[in-house]
Amino acid sequence: MLDKLTFRGVSFAYGDQPIVAQLSFHVARGQFISLIGPSGVGKSTLFRLASGLAEPDAGQILLDGKEQQKRLGRVGYMPQKDLLLPWRTITENAMLPLELKSVPRALARAKVAEQLPLFGLGGCSDAYPDQLSGGMRQRVSLLRATLTGSDLLLLDEPFSALDGITRMEMQDWLLEMWQRLKITILMITHDIEEALVMSDKVFLLTEKPIQKIVEITPPPVSDRRERRHDPRLGPLRREIWRLLIRRAQPQPLPGREA
Amino acid sequence: MGERGQTPVIWFFASMSIFLIGWELACRLLQIPPFILPPPSAVILSLWELRGLLFGQHLWATLREVALGLCVSILFGVGLALAMNFSRPVQRIVYPYIVISQTIPIIALSPIFILWFGYSLSGKIAITILFTFFPIVVGTYDGLRAADREMVDLMKTMGATRWQIFCKLQIPSALPSFFSGLKVAATYSVAGATIGEWLGASEGLGYFGRRASGNFQAPALFASVLLLSALGMLLFGLAHRAEQRFMQKSRRYQQSLRE
Numbered sequence: 001m002l003d004k005l006t007f008r009g010v011s012f013a014y015g016d017q018p019i020v021a022q023l024s025f026h027v028a029r030g031q032f033i034s035l036i037g038p039s040g041v042g043k044s045t046l047f048r049l050a051s052g053l054a055e056p057d058a059g060q061i062l063l064d065g066k067e068q069q070k071r072l073g074r075v076g077y078m079p080q081k082d083l084l085l086p087w088r089t090i091t092e093n094a095m096l097p098l099e100l101k102s103v104p105r106a107l108a109r110a111k112v113a114e115q116l117p118l119f120g121l122g123g124c125s126d127a128y129p130d131q132l133s134g135g136m137r138q139r140v141s142l143l144r145a146t147l148t149g150s151d152l153l154l155l156d157e158p159f160s161a162l163d164g165i166t167r168m169e170m171q172d173w174l175l176e177m178w179q180r181l182k183i184t185i186l187m188i189t190h191d192i193e194e195a196l197v198m199s200d201k202v203f204l205l206t207e208k209p210i211q212k213i214v215e216i217t218p219p220p221v222s223d224r225r226e227r228r229h230d231p232r233l234g235p236l237r238r239e240i241w242r243l244l245i246r247r248a249q250p251q252p253l254p255g256r257e258a
Numbered sequence: 259m260g261e262r263g264q265t266p267v268i269w270f271f272a273s274m275s276i277f278l279i280g281w282e283l284a285c286r287l288l289q290i291p292p293f294i295l296p297p298p299s300a301v302i303l304s305l306w307e308l309r310g311l312l313f314g315q316h317l318w319a320t321l322r323e324v325a326l327g328l329c330v331s332i333l334f335g336v337g338l339a340l341a342m343n344f345s346r347p348v349q350r351i352v353y354p355y356i357v358i359s360q361t362i363p364i365i366a367l368s369p370i371f372i373l374w375f376g377y378s379l380s381g382k383i384a385i386t387i388l389f390t391f392f393p394i395v396v397g398t399y400d401g402l403r404a405a406d407r408e409m410v411d412l413m414k415t416m417g418a419t420r421w422q423i424f425c426k427l428q429i430p431s432a433l434p435s436f437f438s439g440l441k442v443a444a445t446y447s448v449a450g451a452t453i454g455e456w457l458g459a460s461e462g463l464g465y466f467g468r469r470a471s472g473n474f475q476a477p478a479l480f481a482s483v484l485l486l487s488a489l490g491m492l493l494f495g496l497a498h499r500a501e502q503r504f505m506q507k508s509r510r511y512q513q514s515l516r517e
Binding site: 048051052053072073074075076077079081083085087096097099100101148 | 415
């Protein structure tokens with residue numbers, strides 16, 4: 001299977017604080033990967049590196065097995081906040097990436113109009129973001145990310161601001177979109193359950209700086225929504241929790257050793 | 259529908275009427291000499307008697323100074339804000355001086371401007387600019403800076419150039435704060451032109467009012483003040499209209515509320 005995204009010995013530091021050190025991993029094309037780890041471990045930094053907002057200090061980041069001159073504009077990114085422009089309608093918001101690529105406006109509008117019903121947004125085309133619910137706004141944000149034309153999407157905690165029921169609906173819907181669009185998705189989440197239900201693989205980030213990734217593979221099933229009720233998830237959940245907890249153990253303070 | 263839109267207007271006229279009637283009564287009952295405080299009726303009468311002079315000559319003179327001053331101020335202020343937005347060094351050098359320029363009492367500085375620019379039109383325009391450029395620069399610059407950092411990053415991941423980010427994100431984000439600055443500047447501009455005329459002029463409402471006060475013609479002075487205030491309100495109203503036109507979103511949103 002071809003790799004969509006490859007990190008090869010990547011190191012990155014903010015100032016003198018290393019965030020990523022000699023990290024290597026790869027994501028196969030068409031996979032759904034969840035990233036899980038404690039706050040502040042550097043999950044978002046990995047996304048900044050993958051999308052090209054940050055450049056590694058050392059190592060290589062490959063897209064489709066090739067090192068790209070410029071990754072900006074090649075990777076779809078969906079931030080935690082929906083970041084819709086309040087002065088633009090839903091259609092105008094969604095067509096932003098097309099506009100930036102100088103696609104003629106009429107064509108861009110037509111493309112968006114075609115996609116809106118698929119995203120459950122039919123009839124909202126001329127609404128403004130503040131007239132929509134949180135779940136709907138996230139759908140617009142995802143539509144916008146897919147219209148970048150990239151088949152690799154990075155989702156940064158897309159559902160963390162939603163209530164429990166909306167969240168489950170959105171999970172089902174995202175799985176459906178993922179299958180239909182045949183794209184590769186990397187999703188940051190804080191929810192172990194969400195990660196195990198939705199993913200081909202769960203990437204566990206436990207140490208800082210990030211040096212290696214612990215991969216956990218949930219049991220393969222035909223319908224992922226059924227995983228919510230799969231008893232085999234229990235031991236995996238415990239395993240992830242154990243790994244996360246071990247990381248969170250207080251370190252002995254320097255200079256305090258007996 | 260209309261009721262919600264008209265209620266504030268009704269309230270304004272009601273309170274204004276009470277105020278004017280109270281004023282008129284106070285003048286008549288307490289027998290205040292008209293050269294100290296003229297009753298509103300005398301002010302209106304004076305406005306009518308002097309209409310040729312006030313509307314024909316002085317109002318136009320002041321309006322010209324205010325309009326030119328405000329236009330130059332917008333060009334200059336927006337230009338400076340853009341320069342500060344695109345260049346860090348310019349921002350570091352210029353911003354403190356813009357703030358300092360406002361801590362100096364502008365009125366004290368005005369005679370120097372008359373010294374530099376003379377008693378002609380340019381002197382008054384210069385003083386009007388001194389009064390108005392600050393809210394415009396600060397409003398525009400802060401607005402440009404207010405663009406969401408995360409949104410800038412998101413647009414970069416979509417392959418946006420700096421120019422595209424400027425046009426599609428920064429300018430629309432700056433509009434509300436630019437127009438707030440413009441509205442403040444519009445009201446200040448009348449004060450600027452008036453002070454310019456006080457310091458030396460041969461026409462204009464400020465000149466007229468000062469001469470009237472020198473002659474103890476309080477009703478004429480009040481008439482000119484009334485016109486100056488009306489001019490300020492007119493400019494504020496124009497700025498408000500421009501704001502609504504440019505900010506389509508608020509216009510359409512208000513339409514949807516009215517329907």
